[in-house]
Each structure stands twice: as structure tokens, then as C-alpha cells.
Amino acid sequence: MPDDQFNASESRKRCLKYRRRILDISQQVTALHGAAAFSAMEMVDCIYNGFMQWNSKSESSDSFIMSKGHGCMVQYVILEDRGILSKKDLDLYCKPEGILGCHPDYGNPGIEASTGSLGHGLGMAVGMAYTEKYVLKDRGHIYTVLSDGELQEGSTWENMMMAANLKVNNLIAFLDHNGFQSFGRTSETHPEFYPIKEKVEAFGWETVEVNGHDVNQVYDAIKTRKGNKPYMLIGNTVKGKGVSYMENTAIWHYRSPSPEEYEQAINELDEVSS
Amino acid sequence: MRNKFADALYEIGKTDQRICAIVADISPAGSMVNFREDFPERFINCGVAEQSMIGIAAGMALKGMRPFCYTIATFSLYRPFEMIRDDLCYQNLPVTVIGMGAGVVYSTLGGTHHTMEDIAIASAIPNMTVLSPCDPNEMKHATTWCATESNGPVYMRLGKVGEPDLTASADEFKIGKIRYLKKGAGDICILSYGIIMKMAFDLAEEIYNEKQNEASIISVHTLKPLDKEGISEVLKSYSKVIVIEEHVPHGGLSSRVKEIALDVNSNCDLKVFTLEDKFIHFYGSYPELLEKHGLSLKNIKSKLD
Numbered sequence: 001m002p003d004d005q006f007n008a009s010e011s012r013k014r015c016l017k018y019r020r021r022i023l024d025i026s027q028q029v030t031a032l033h034g035a036a037a038f039s040a041m042e043m044v045d046c047i048y049n050g051f052m053q054w055n056s057k058s059e060s061s062d063s064f065i066m067s068k069g070h071g072c073m074v075q076y077v078i079l080e081d082r083g084i085l086s087k088k089d090l091d092l093y094c095k096p097e098g099i100l101g102c103h104p105d106y107g108n109p110g111i112e113a114s115t116g117s118l119g120h121g122l123g124m125a126v127g128m129a130y131t132e133k134y135v136l137k138d139r140g141h142i143y144t145v146l147s148d149g150e151l152q153e154g155s156t157w158e159n160m161m162m163a164a165n166l167k168v169n170n171l172i173a174f175l176d177h178n179g180f181q182s183f184g185r186t187s188e189t190h191p192e193f194y195p196i197k198e199k200v201e202a203f204g205w206e207t208v209e210v211n212g213h214d215v216n217q218v219y220d221a222i223k224t225r226k227g228n229k230p231y232m233l234i235g236n237t238v239k240g241k242g243v244s245y246m247e248n249t250a251i252w253h254y255r256s257p258s259p260e261e262y263e264q265a266i267n268e269l270d271e272v273s274s
Numbered sequence: 275m276r277n278k279f280a281d282a283l284y285e286i287g288k289t290d291q292r293i294c295a296i297v298a299d300i301s302p303a304g305s306m307v308n309f310r311e312d313f314p315e316r317f318i319n320c321g322v323a324e325q326s327m328i329g330i331a332a333g334m335a336l337k338g339m340r341p342f343c344y345t346i347a348t349f350s351l352y353r354p355f356e357m358i359r360d361d362l363c364y365q366n367l368p369v370t371v372i373g374m375g376a377g378v379v380y381s382t383l384g385g386t387h388h389t390m391e392d393i394a395i396a397s398a399i400p401n402m403t404v405l406s407p408c409d410p411n412e413m414k415h416a417t418t419w420c421a422t423e424s425n426g427p428v429y430m431r432l433g434k435v436g437e438p439d440l441t442a443s444a445d446e447f448k449i450g451k452i453r454y455l456k457k458g459a460g461d462i463c464i465l466s467y468g469i470i471m472k473m474a475f476d477l478a479e480e481i482y483n484e485k486q487n488e489a490s491i492i493s494v495h496t497l498k499p500l501d502k503e504g505i506s507e508v509l510k511s512y513s514k515v516i517v518i519e520e521h522v523p524h525g526g527l528s529s530r531v532k533e534i535a536l537d538v539n540s541n542c543d544l545k546v547f548t549l550e551d552k553f554i555h556f557y558g559s560y561p562e563l564l565e566k567h568g569l570s571l572k573n574i575k576s577k578l579d
Contacts, residue, residue: 123328125333126330129333159330
């Protein structure tokens with residue numbers, strides 16, 4: 001991982017640009033999963049633009065899996081920014097002539113695994129991390145972003161246990177803990193889901209809990225990890241972060257904003273940046 | 275058969291660093307012990323966590339490996355079905371899923387351990403290749419193909435140990451092609467696959483003894499992609515075609531051969547013998563359980579004439 005100081009203000013500028021781009025694309029489609037992308041935004045920016053080692057602008061020795069595949073808009077806009085996906089690819093999002101859908105598809109530029117069904121990404125990430133560390137001998141790191149709802153899948157816990165058994169300390173998972181799933185607020189629908197941190201630690205992981213929208217906190221946590229175990233950063237986030245009417249409102253899990261709502265969202269982002 | 279599988283994997287694994295074995299709490303035997311000892315970094319035991327087994331295999335394949343996942347058939351295919359579909363088949367990764375003891379070979383273990391619908395289930399997924407070798411040597415050929423030539427996911431049935439050699443005078447083994455194990459001068463042909471193939475040989479022998487009609491025997495080791503052309507030719511060339519399979523009636527070889535017979539307007543006398551579409555609560559030997567399903571020489575012969 002890079003030792004040079006992460007530039008937080010550059011990161012914030014990028015995230016603003018990415019949110020705008022996602023809102024632009026929202027005007028072309030009815031279902032977007034935009035809110036799920038907004039909650040993971042800062043963490044995914046830190047991964048791609050802070051942690052992953054790039055041999056060239058588009059070639060990395062590390063890997064990233066968007067295990068919460070419904071948040072892949074954030075991945076698409078970053079891949080576009082890095083020149084791995086084209087503007088045309090994003091303009092044709094969910095269109096018959098295009099290649100990008102609502103979930104990431106392996107084989108598309110920059111997409112290292114197909115996801116969409118929850119509870120699949122961590123297993124693949126463990127297999128990748130194991131191969132890098134033990135077969136190819138200490139090469140890359142594997143980064144993955146999980147949703148909090150995804151932690152209800154048994155397969156996630158199977159793989160949490162295997163990651164610790166296999167000692168894949170080159171695996172770094174980010175939990176996008178926005179506290180919401182389709183049915184509502186997780187703390188109300190599944191109170192025994194909490195506490196999360198202790199559960200993950202009990203499975204043999206090193207963990208930290210930070211504000212997932214604070215890029216300094218995210219960056220510092222990863223940089224100062226002990227690094228002898230698989231690592232999970234629990235990022236407390238806000239679903240739909242950055243657009244007031246989207247924040248913590250279940251319908252925005254799927255919906256795209258109307259033209260009026262789009263204007264309001266862009267204005268709110270502009271206010272934040274000024 | 276299990277030993278030949280492990281032997282083949284170990285031999286190829288010596289020179290190909292991409293070969294790895296991921297098991298779910300199956301204690302290694304024979305060459306699998308050597309594999310684990312000689313290539314420890316390429317042997318993973320996930321424990322009783324089959325979803326993890328498939329997910330990890332997918333991740334390893336995404337990094338260039340050619341994993342073999344190995345456990346009892348019901349647990350290797352049914353429990354992690356969605357991982358097999360999404361992680362392996364949707365991404366079209368070169369991972370071989372071995373279903374050990376497929377069919378009803380674990381007769382006394384009960385329905386939870388009987389794999390009666392695996393061919394239908396595995397064949398239904400796009401990109402999947404489905405194999406079921408009939409004897410140890412055919413197993414060796416199939417394993418070698420999976421390890422060295424396959425470019426996508428494979429589900430392969432594996433028997434237990436001690437199966438007889440049935441392919442000594444067989445045609446060459448080619449993936450996707452039916453294989454004559456015996457070419458007879460008579461007008462009867464028996465199609466089968468997997469370890470129940472022995473019953474095809476016993477049936478052919480009885481038919482010959484009683485009627486001096488020398489039946490041909492074919493191994494349909496590749497259930498997907500199915501050799502439609504080869505099977506069409508069989509339906510045209512013989513007046514009686516018999517299918518024997520250790521699988522429920524739908525979605526296996528029998529129903530596929532019927533489809534082909536319809537497609538080619540075959541007028542041959544086609545008789546199929548399968549497991550029943552039933553969970554049978556019976557605890558006896560493997561042949562006794564097969565008999566309860568109607569898969570016995572006596573029952574088959576009584577329905578042939």
C-alpha cells in the first residue's frame with residue numbers, strides 16, 4: 001500500500017464529481033440503486049484511488065470485488081474516471097446497445113467478479129487472496145465492499161471463518177454499514193444483528209469502526225492496521241449520502257430521481273462544494 | 275474410481291501449478307494424501323462449508339487456478355447450488371465440481387445422501403459440462419480432460435471404490451461423444467453412464483445367453499453437451515434401444531434420448547429404466563435399493579419383450 005499521504009481534499013472533490021455523474025446517469029434509467037452507491041462512495045474512492053497499487057492508470061496488481069453488486073454505479077464512475085470504462089459505456093448504462101447493467105459483470109473492463117446475489121463476493125475474495133498470498137507468493141491485496149444486509153447470509157460467515165483459518169491478511173473488507181435494507185432499518189428488523197464488530201472479531205478478524213464518509217478516518221485506519229489477520233473496516237454510512245431526500249429513505253434503494261428531483265440533488269451537491 | 279481420480283489429479287498437479295483441490299471435510303485417501311502433503315498450498319479443506327468451497331474455488335480460478343472441488347455429491351452440488359450457478363457458470367470459470375458417491379450408492383445413509391437429480395440440475399445451467407464416467411479408466415480420461423483442456427465449469431459424478439474395468443476394449447474417449455464399450459452383431463443397443471454401467475453388461479450377457487442376440491453397449495459419459503448426432507445414429511441403427519440410468523426419469527439421459535427420438539422420427543423400440551421419482555425409505559444394500567427403484571436385471575428383462 002502507498003506510504004504517501006492520502007490527499008483528502010482531492011478525494012472529496014472526486015466523490016462530488018462521481019455523485020454528479022451518477023445523478024446524470026440517473027436521468028436515463030428508472031432503476032439506479034444510486035443510494036447504495038452513495039453510501040459506499042468514499043470507501044470505494046479510497047480503495048481505488050488510495051489503496052490499490054497501479055502499475056499504470058488502468059493496470060493494478062491488486063483486486064477489487066464489489067460484493068454488494070447493487071452499489072456498482074460507484075465502481076463504474078471510478079472506472080470511467082481511470083479510463084478503464086469509456087464515457088460511452090456509462091452513457092449506455094442499462095441500454096440494449098451497452099455492456100453495463102445494474103450489477104457488475106465479470107468480463108467487462110475493470111470488473112474482476114460478477115456479483116448481484118448477496119453473499120458471494122467474500123468467498124471469491126478469500127479465494128483470490130489465498131491464491132495471491134500462498135500460490136503466487138505475496139503479491140496483491142484483495143479489497144471488497146460488503147453490504148450490511150449481506151452479513152445476514154450464512155455464506156458470508158462461512159467465508160469469514162475460512163479467511164481467518166487461511167490467514168489471508170492480504171484481504172481487506174469494507175462493510176458499508178448504512179443500517180438499511182429493503183425491508184427497513186436493520187436495527188428494527190433484526191436487533192440481534194448488533195453488535196457487528198465483536199462478532200467479526202470473534203471470527204478471527206482485525207476490525208475497526210469509523211465514519212465511512214470521512215476519508216481521513218478510512219485511510220488512517222487501513223494504514224495503521226496491525227496486518228496479521230484479515231481486516232474489516234466497518235464504515236458507518238448514510239444511505240443516499242449527499243442528497244437530503246435520498247438519505248435513509250428506503251425507496252431510493254431502487255429509484256431514479258425525476259427531473260425536478262435531479263435539479264434539487266445537483267443543487268445540494270453544489271452547495272456542499274461551495 | 276476414486277483412486278484413479280486422485281492418481282490423475284496428483285500426476286497432473288506435479289507439473290501444473292494451477293491444479294488445486296478444495297474439499298469439504300472429506301478425509302483424503304490414496305493419492306489425495308500425497309497431493310495434500312506434496313502441494314500443501316494447493317490443498318484446502320473448507321470443512322463443512324460447501325458454499326465457501328465453491329466461492330473460494332471461483333476466486334482461485336479468477337486468479338488463474340484450475341480448482342477441483344470435492345465432496346459427497348449432494349453436498350457438492352445441491353447445498354452450494356447458487357454459488358455453482360453464479361460464481362462458476364455465470365462467470366464460466368474452469369472449476370470442476372466432483373460429486374462423490376452420486377446416485378444411490380450410499381444406500382443405507384438415506385435420502386439426504388442420495389443424489390438422484392444431479393444430472394438434471396447441473397445440465398440446466400448454461401456453460402456447465404456434465405460428466406459421468408463408468409469405470410476407473412474412463413474416470414482417468416475425464417479427470418485429465420477437466421484438468422488440462424476444459425475451459426469452463428464441470429460437474430462430474432464419481433462412484434466409490436472397487437468398480438470393475440469395463441472399457442478395456444472400448445473406442446477412444448472423446449468428450450462430448452458417445453463411446454462404444456462393446457460392439458455387438460445384434461440389433462439391440464444399451465445406453466448408460468456411471469457405475470450402473472455394470473448392469474448394462476450383465477443385461478447384454480443375459481440377452482445373448484437367452485436369444486443369441488449380441489447387444490452393443492455405449493457409455494454416454496458426457497451428459498452435457500450431449501452427443502445428439504451420435505444418439506440419433508444409434509436410434510436409426512438399432513431396432514431396440516435400452517437406456518439404463520441411475521437418475522430420476524426427468525432431465526437425465528432417458529428424457530433426452532426420448533427428445534432426440536422425437537426429433538429424428540425414430541421408430542425404434544425405445545425402453546428406458548431409471549430411478550423412480552420418489553424418495554424411498556429403505557435401508558439395504560446398493561443393489562437392493564436399486565431393485566426397489568425397479569433397476570434390477572429381472573425387472574428390466576420382464577419389460578423388454
